[in-house]
Amino acid sequence: GAVVSQHPSWVICKSGTSVKIECRSLDFQATTMFWYRQFPKQSLMLMATSNEGSKATYEQGVEKDKFLINHASLTLSTLTVTSAHPEDSSFYICSARSLSVSSYEQYFGPGTRLTVT
Amino acid sequence: RKEVEQDPGPFNVPEGATVAFNCTYSNSASQSFFWYRQDCRKEPKLLMSVYSSGNEDGRFTAQLNRASQYISLLIRDSKLSDSATYLCVVTRNTGGFKTIFGAGTRLFVKA
Numbered sequence: 001g002a003v004v005s006q007h008p009s010w011v012i013c014k015s016g017t018s019v020k021i022e023c024r025s026l027d028f029q030a031t032t033m034f035w036y037r038q039f040p041k042q043s044l045m046l047m048a049t050s051n052e053g054s055k056a057t058y059e060q061g062v063e064k065d066k067f068l069i070n071h072a073s074l075t076l077s078t079l080t081v082t083s084a085h086p087e088d089s090s091f092y093i094c095s096a097r098s099l100s101v102s103s104y105e106q107y108f109g110p111g112t113r114l115t116v117t
Numbered sequence: 118r119k120e121v122e123q124d125p126g127p128f129n130v131p132e133g134a135t136v137a138f139n140c141t142y143s144n145s146a147s148q149s150f151f152w153y154r155q156d157c158r159k160e161p162k163l164l165m166s167v168y169s170s171g172n173e174d175g176r177f178t179a180q181l182n183r184a185s186q187y188i189s190l191l192i193r194d195s196k197l198s199d200s201a202t203y204l205c206v207v208t209r210n211t212g213g214f215k216t217i218f219g220a221g222t223r224l225f226v227k228a
Contacts, residue, residue, distance in 0.1 A: 032214065043204065043220040044161065049213065057213065093160050097214075105151070106216060108160040 002028045004096050006109035013084055013116055020080045021112045023094030029074040030096035034106065035067075038091045050077050084116040120144055120217045123205050127223035134195045138222045140188040140205030147217075150181050152190045153204040155221065161204055164190075195226045 003026040013019050023033055032051050036044040048064075050056040050071035058064045068080040077096075081088055091113050095106040123140045130136050142150075150168075153161040165172060167179040167188055178191040188205055205219035 034216065044218045046216065091158070095216075105163065105166070108162070111158075111160045113158070 002096070002098055002107040004030075004094065004107045004109040006092075006094055006112050008112060009110060010113040011115070013114070015085055015116055016083055018080055018082045019084055019114060020078055021092055021094075021114075023077045023079070023096070023109050025075045025096045025098075025107070028096075028098045028107075030077075030098060031074070032097045033071055033077040034095045034097075035069060035077075035079050036093045036095065038093060038111075044093060047079075081114065084114070086116045089114055089116045118143060119220070121205055121207050121219040123219035123222050125220055125222060127225055129225045129227060130195055131227055132195055132197060134226075135191065135193045136195055136224065137192075138190045138203055138205075138224075140190075140219055142186050142188070142205075142207045142217075144207070144209060144211075144217075145186065146211045147186075147207045147209045149208040150188050151206040151208075152177075152179055152188075153206050153218075155202045155204055157202075161206075161218075164203070192224075195224075197226050197228060200224055200226045 005024045007022045035047045038044045047062045048056045048058045050069045052071050052074050056069035071077040091111050093111040094109045121142050152164040154164045155161040167181045169181050171180045176193045180189045202221040202223050204221045208216045
């Protein structure tokens with residue numbers, strides 16, 4: 001099956017610093033990548049949708065200047081949490097849709113656990 | 118009201134039991150339906166797609182009722198390893214492709 005990787009798998013940073021999370025599709029080309037956030041005991045919440053070579057579409061309530069998304073190639077998208085605060089601590093998961101698959105299936109990365117101290 | 122609603126549980130069942138999860142969705146434009154499984158601190162993993170004709174994969178049976186906007190998952194002969202959160206997931210392509218996750222139903226299977 002299709003594989004999506006994320007790096008880092010976990011990160012601890014100080015308040016006010018920025019953190020970059022990478023999402024890569026390893027064995028397929030992803031037309032679209034999605035970034036989700038999940039707080040403990042809650043469901044995944046879509047933050048933004050990014051298409052290769054174009055600006056990301058952010059969900060309501062998600063600050064685009066705080067969560068910078070870059071989708072420079074068909075296999076890589078990055079999420080940068082700028083000026084992180086403790087309330088940004090969460091589990092960030094990316095997913096990707098395959099260019100060659102007609103179904104609506106998404107492939108998820110293993111997630112990045114961010115802790116802001 | 119959430120677009121995808123699930124009973125949060127938890128469901129506590131003994132090994133070997135049969136357990137059923139229900140899910141309802143409110144947007145009639147929904148196109149594809151899935152059950153995902155999520156283990157603690159892990160990413161969701163696709164369990165199975167759901168079709169109107171119903172589909173079965175081993176001990177798991179999924180059913181979709183478009184008229185009632187209702188999705189179900191039946192697990193037979195529960196195993197300890199089935200303990201997880203089961204997410205009902207719906208996709209639609211209105212105003213852009215969207216995937217909507219239910220909040221999940223927690224299952225604990227006890228020995």
